[in-house]
Amino acid sequence: MGPRFEEYSVETTRKLQDPGLLLVSANKLGKINVMTIGWGLIGMFWGRPVFMVAVRSSSYTHRLIEDSGEFTVNVPDEGMKDVVQHCGEVSGREHDKFSECKLSLLKSRIVRTPVIAQCKLHYECRVVHKLDVIPRLVPVRFFVRAMIERVKGLFNRHGNYRSLYFGEILAIY
């Protein structure tokens, strides 16, 4: 994997906070999407390097990861703030964000999901564990937010829980 994975975590966690990271997913038929994430955890689990991401069940990304069991995390370069913002605002169901943002894709080294050429750092991850976080599990201090989510969920046939995907980091470059 080259340098040890934790060397990159400072830069990655800083960009996670501002402006966000780009999560790329693809299904087995070759449909590809990108979304912005502001939540993520990096470390060791089951003795392996892991990148954990949270994805809403109603999102297009969720559907693609469910199909492939893979994702890539791409750390944006300076000057990509507008791209990151746009990829967090629209859905891949209606938008081809790659062409809208002039992003090019590169073949990954291990997984089948590609990485974004314009980004400075790439994580290739394979899902080794998944947990669904449904609103009623949130603690009391998040109760109000949970109620709002639940009401929103009534208008959304996909529901509105989040899946936590534990992705084993197979490559970083």
Added chain:
Amino acid sequence: MGPRFEEYSVETTRKLQDPGLLLVSANKLGKINVMTIGWGLIGMFWGRPVFMVAVRSSSYTHRLIEDSGEFTVNVPDEGMKDVVQHCGEVSGREHDKFSECKLSLLKSRIVRTPVIAQCKLHYECRVVHKLDVIPRLVPVRFFVRAMIERVKGLFNRHGNYRSLYFGEILAIY
């Protein structure tokens, strides 16, 4: 919080892999325990810095965190390998690991759970979310391990699942 929390993640994640970190927990009556962890994730969640740890439901630490909703993570200094090993081998139910390992405790800045004086770096964390991971949720590739856990669980009245504690990082020093 002084320097941004991600600056410390390289050192912390490196020590997590070898020899491990020291997780301190305390209940409201002042019972204190320390255990070794080799699993943990650091990053952002709900817009906050988070340290996620996994604790077996059968452990004494689990009981203490359930009572207090807090923990501290202590990054050992060089030369503490034997301490880290011992703290991972015996239970705080039968052993006073602090006296056995000649560890002294310091008052924390924000939480009530103390930190270990001999360690070089300390994270004070308050639990903001908890997820119980029961063996049947593990994916197929962990099926054999899950079966072993389940058989072990038959002989253990506390069960043998793991709780994932998402601790908001309130201080690092």
